[in-house]
Amino acid sequence: MNNWFMLTVVGKDRPGIVAHVTSALFDGGCNLGEASMMRLGGNFTIMLMVKHKGNTKSLLEMLSSVTASLDLHAHIDRIEGELHRHVEPDVRITVFGADRAGIVAKVTGALAEAGLNILNLESDVGGSENQPIYIMHIEGCATEGIESLQSALDVVIKEGIEAKLTPVETLIG
Amino acid sequence: MAVLEILVYPDERLKQVATPVENFDRELRDFVADLEDTMRSGPACVGLAATQVGNPLRIAIVDVSIKPRIRSHGRILLINPEITAWEGHIVGREGCMSVPDYTGNVIRAESITLETFDLSGEKKLYRLEGFEARAVQHEIDHLDGMLFLDRLVSRRNDLFRRKNYK
Numbered sequence: 001m002n003n004w005f006m007l008t009v010v011g012k013d014r015p016g017i018v019a020h021v022t023s024a025l026f027d028g029g030c031n032l033g034e035a036s037m038m039r040l041g042g043n044f045t046i047m048l049m050v051k052h053k054g055n056t057k058s059l060l061e062m063l064s065s066v067t068a069s070l071d072l073h074a075h076i077d078r079i080e081g082e083l084h085r086h087v088e089p090d091v092r093i094t095v096f097g098a099d100r101a102g103i104v105a106k107v108t109g110a111l112a113e114a115g116l117n118i119l120n121l122e123s124d125v126g127g128s129e130n131q132p133i134y135i136m137h138i139e140g141c142a143t144e145g146i147e148s149l150q151s152a153l154d155v156v157i158k159e160g161i162e163a164k165l166t167p168v169e170t171l172i173g
Numbered sequence: 174m175a176v177l178e179i180l181v182y183p184d185e186r187l188k189q190v191a192t193p194v195e196n197f198d199r200e201l202r203d204f205v206a207d208l209e210d211t212m213r214s215g216p217a218c219v220g221l222a223a224t225q226v227g228n229p230l231r232i233a234i235v236d237v238s239i240k241p242r243i244r245s246h247g248r249i250l251l252i253n254p255e256i257t258a259w260e261g262h263i264v265g266r267e268g269c270m271s272v273p274d275y276t277g278n279v280i281r282a283e284s285i286t287l288e289t290f291d292l293s294g295e296k297k298l299y300r301l302e303g304f305e306a307r308a309v310q311h312e313i314d315h316l317d318g319m320l321f322l323d324r325l326v327s328r329r330n331d332l333f334r335r336k337n338y339k
Contacts, residue, residue, distance in 0.1 A: 173220035173311040
């Protein structure tokens with residue numbers, strides 16, 4: 001029987017991580033689902049849906065030589081694999097400013113209360129070491145309407161955080 | 174009048190370059206009526222190209238008037254359409270009746286000048302912008318054998334990160 005697992009991999013970034021991990025999975029007879037993989041602060045991170053006939057232990061064993069040779073940490077959770085049920089975002093929010101403690105908590109807290117369901121969040125620290133700037137992109141669903149989110153964001157903006165909300169109109173043609 | 178079957182990627186016919194319409198006849202009018210019925214049968218659909226229903230002619234329909242708060246010319250008939258001028262560019266999210274359960278970001282011109290023909294073969298000129306201009310570009314791509322998948326840009330590129338340029 002085929003089961004879905006969420007494989008999480010973290011390690012110091014170097015060339016070949018994706019190729020080696022996915023080759024080991026392919027050789028082991030696994031199928032892959034959706035994935036998010038990116039370099040975060042010098043580390044490479046993978047979140048990958050894997051369909052596998054065995055259990056958590058056999059999947060970890062399949063990856064053991066790759067994780068050992070590339071010094072990667074792997075973690076596996078059994079999941080419900082829901083493919084072909086994408087939820088479309090109807091709003092995009094960009095936040096940026098001088099990096100300071102609590103930006104994410106403040107912004108997402110206000111937005112959650114105003115009905116935002118986050119589908120995707122990506123953030124970066126740019127600028128220089130002396131003057132870091134924080135940039136965050138959020139895509140999500142406004143479950144209580146765009147106006148509600150804009151009001152919540154207006155409060156945060158008054159407190160000195162630069163944030164912009166753009167409705168996402170997906171074109172289907 | 175009929176709702177036609179919509180081809181779904183990876184159907185090879187979606188990659189064909191369509192050929193110009195030469196006869197502005199009854200057959201053309203009947204096909205356009207069917208294409209419009211098919212477009213309106215998709216609840217969120219704002220455009221459909223002949224390519225998507227397996228007809229290899231340069232015909233498409235766009236109608237963004239179902240979207241609230243968006244400037245619209247109503248139904249725009251695209252027959253042998255040509256974009257003669259482009260201005261600006263903007264990222265927006267697109268999906269497609271021929272690519273179910275996936276949407277992605279695509280860069281399009283912000284405003285365009287469109288030359289097209291009506292059912293009697295008379296030339297029409299439109300100045301279009303924003304969402305409506307995007308829809309026309311998406312449909313003309315179909316006539317050139319292109320899908321929005323050919324033009325995807327990364328979500329992370331919305332705000333470009335730069336190294337220090339000195």
